[in-house]
Amino acid sequence: MIILFFDLTSMQPDEMDRAAKAAENYVSKQMQPADLVSVVSLGSELLVNQDFTSDHDLLQKTLHAFNTGAGQGFEEGAAGATEGTPDTGQAFTPDDTEYNIFNTDRRLEALRSIGEQLSRVDQKKSLIYFSSGMNRTGVENQSELRAAVNAAVRANLSIYTLDIRGLQAMVPGGEAQSASLRGTSAYSGRATLNQYNANFSNQETLVTLAGDTGGRAFLDSNDFSKIFRGVQEDTSTYYVLGYHSSNPARDGRYRHIAVQINRPGLKLEYRRGYYAPADFQHATRDDRERQLEEELSSELPSTDLPVYLSTGYFRLSDNKFFVPLSVVVPGSAIPFTRNGEQDKATLDVIGVVLDESKQAVSRVRDTVKLALNTSAEVQRKNVQYDAGLLLPPGKYHLKLVVRENQSGQMGSFETDLVIPDMKTTPLKMSSVVLASQIQPSNRKGDNPLVRDGSELIPNVTHVFSSGQHLYFYYEVYDPARDTNSNSTAGNGPAGKAAGNGPSPNTQATNSKAPGNKAAIHVLTNVAFFHGKTKAYETPLVEAKEINVPNRHASVFQLDVPLTELKPGFYTCQINVIDDASGHFLFPRLALLVRQ
CATH class of the missing domain: 2.60.40.3880 (Immunoglobulin-like)
Known part of the structure; x- marks a missing residue:
């Protein structure tokens, strides 16, 4: 499995051309039938241009689609010094050090992300990293570099780095395409030394990435086919050694591995260590x-x-x-x-x-x-x-x-x-909450279950004991106004109490609001069904006014003693009737009563 990773943020248009052509030559001339190749690129975002495939045509099409004229603009910025830099006529040279740190971190994060995504595939994997170097600023990028290496080692991913700039010639007085150098560096040899130092700094990170993950760095060469041959040679034949560690500690620490052979003159390339699994305590x-x-x-x-x-x-x-x-x-x-x-x-x-x-x-x-x-x-x-x-x-x-x-x-x-969107609902009603506990609470907020210094604790499992109280809590919103509100609970068929048990307590308002010529008229009760038989029904409760004005709600909180119910499963039907509008709802809930 080979991943071709193009770092478009570090390459100039001509370098992008060289990288794409080198990859195309590999696909057409060097790619083996057993090779599974994926194409990934980092520009303004990390993209998987082509998932793993052995189809040459798909890979050629993907590589040919790279737009070399669309540079991403993440090349290295200046560090603020003017000595030995091209004289472009600008009033000052900006210090882009912080931008350089961010850009390097971004590339290392992309490598880490690839390693983490490939960690689920057990076999050995190879990533070819096309770039124009990667410069680090002191120790600022050290943590991201270690994270990227750690992710690759855990995923058994070897990184092969390729400096796509190829073989470079360091011109003492600067390249012909650049302006003349400022200061005396061009005459003292300092300018040439600075060029070598900058080139070494760019390539040092590439060497570190390759060496710490079991890969190789290919630098200062215009023969880009070497890196593909190197990957194929390293993965075509290799030994898989397994062992059980004698250290049982699950501390997540790095453990070194040393492999030795008894044949002189041979060079060993192997994974230098691994991270032990970490338990929760570590x-x-x-x-x-x-x-x-x-x-x-x-x-x-x-x-x-x-x-x-x-x-x-x-x-x-x-x-x-x-x-x-x-x-x-x-x-x-x-x-x-x-x-x-x-x-x-x-x-x-x-x-x-x-x-x-x-x-x-x-x-x-x-x-x-x-x-x-x-x-x-x-x-x-x-x-x-x-x-x-x-x-x-x-x-x-x-x-x-x-x-x-x-x-x-x-x-x-x-x-x-x-x-539900209640704007078009004829009878607007909340969900029904069952509870067996009420406790003091000083909470303040939007929770309707907290009222008058007490909080209703919902019963999640709907399992109750016969010695407990059973609380029903629900709200009716925007009930219709009753212009003829002279009826009282218990009058007529709708107000007749059913069942022989004790009446439930309720916090719904049962008296007509004084001076209100158009009171509401909402009727409700609860029926308990055991199988197909109605086991118990609470008396009817009547509300004639809205008791939570800020929410336009009439709140019902019924306290039903469970002493009248035998242990067993019950289906509770909550009957809610808006007598003024003629609308009604009958939501149902299941509960279990235990001894």
């Missing part, structure tokens, strides 16, 4: 964050850590909805460590919401710290994390990843999220 902070991002973008979900998630939606304005997220992890799946008098654990949570065009529109990132006097109680319960998002109406895909930071196990949960 991973750096950046490595851990990158692990979360990679899992978030992975097509295959992690299931080592069980994760459950529920969502909903509540209207804040016509084009703004609050989406509560509730994430549950079983306490038995979280390892706690004893620290002082407390058991502690941490969970990392990361999530992303994608729209229909696969663009990220919202993200969640948080670290949950758990500190308990004893973890025995948590082992029998669940750990719940609640968050919220603000989204417009639309269809979305939500993926959330949770990692516990003791062993590094991860779990993920994906779901589609549909937020």
Whole structure:
């Protein structure tokens, strides 16, 4: 497998011509039937011009398409000194050192990216890097150089560098196409020395890239076919040696390899070392964050850590909805460590919401710290994390990843999220939230589940005990006004209570607003079905006014005791009737009641 990598940011038009022609000659004259060749270029962006193929025609077409007149404008800038530079008549010579650092980092990042993408292919791979040199500025580019080399070594990728400038002659007084040199350097020999130093600096990075990855550097030669022969010779026949390391440490450190033979006079070329695998405890902070991002973008979900998630939606304005997220992890799946008098654990949570065009529109990132006097109680319960998002109406895909930071196990949960556009909906209603807990809260914000200093904690699993309370929370928006609002709950067929159990408590307003000649008239209750049999139905609740004016919402929070329900599976039907407009909705939810 051979990658032809053209660094268009460093080559002049004539050098681009030479590089393309050298590659075309290889494809037409030297390419073997077993060779798989890919063409990659770096201009304004990193592009895969041609994926791996053995089709000569496709490769020739791709190489011939390089536009030599479209220079990318990333050549080396001046360093600010005027001595020994061409006198172009400019008032001053700009210092482009910072731009040079950026350009070099950009090229090294491209090499690192290629290495990371090829790491999934186990066999030996070769990359031929066409460029006009790569200049480093002190130690500024050292970290990117090491990252590029490390990525290539991990991917078993050898880099073969080619200085496409070929054999160069250093003219003491400067080239004829350049202006006369400033200062005395042309007469003291300093100008020629500076040219050699600059050329060496450009080629030194190419030699480093090749030597540290098991490749070779081809410099100062106009015979560009040598590099292709060298790659074919190195990959046509080679030995694969395997062994088990006696060092069991998974610390991610670099380990050197030495290979010796008992035949004198032979030169060995082999990989000089490798990076040991790193477990979660030896991973750096950046490595851990990158692990979360990679899992978030992975097509295959992690299931080592069980994760459950529920969502909903509540209207804040016509084009703004609050989406509560509730994430549950079983306490038995979280390892706690004893620290002082407390058991502690941490969970990392990361999530992303994608729209229909696969663009990220919202993200969640948080670290949950758990500190308990004893973890025995948590082992029998669940750990719940609640968050919220603000989204417009639309269809979305939500993926959330949770990692516990003791062993590094991860779990993920994906779901589609549909937020309806309520502008054309006859009866505008939020999602229904089931809960079994209400706790004090000082939170301030847009969360509708936080009201009057209390927060409703959603029940993600919809599993309840018979001794608990069952809370239903939902909202009706913009209900129609009833010009004849003299009816009361319990009058007529719609207001008759069904079932023999105790009446549920409700926070919906049941009295008519004084002085309001056109009150609303919304009726609601909940029916419980066990199979095809109606097991219980709550009395009817009536709302005659909007009790959240800033959102034009009538809020219903029903407290249904579960003592009247036998253990088992139930389907709950929430009946909502806008009596003034004649519209109705009957959403259904499933729940389990345990003893």
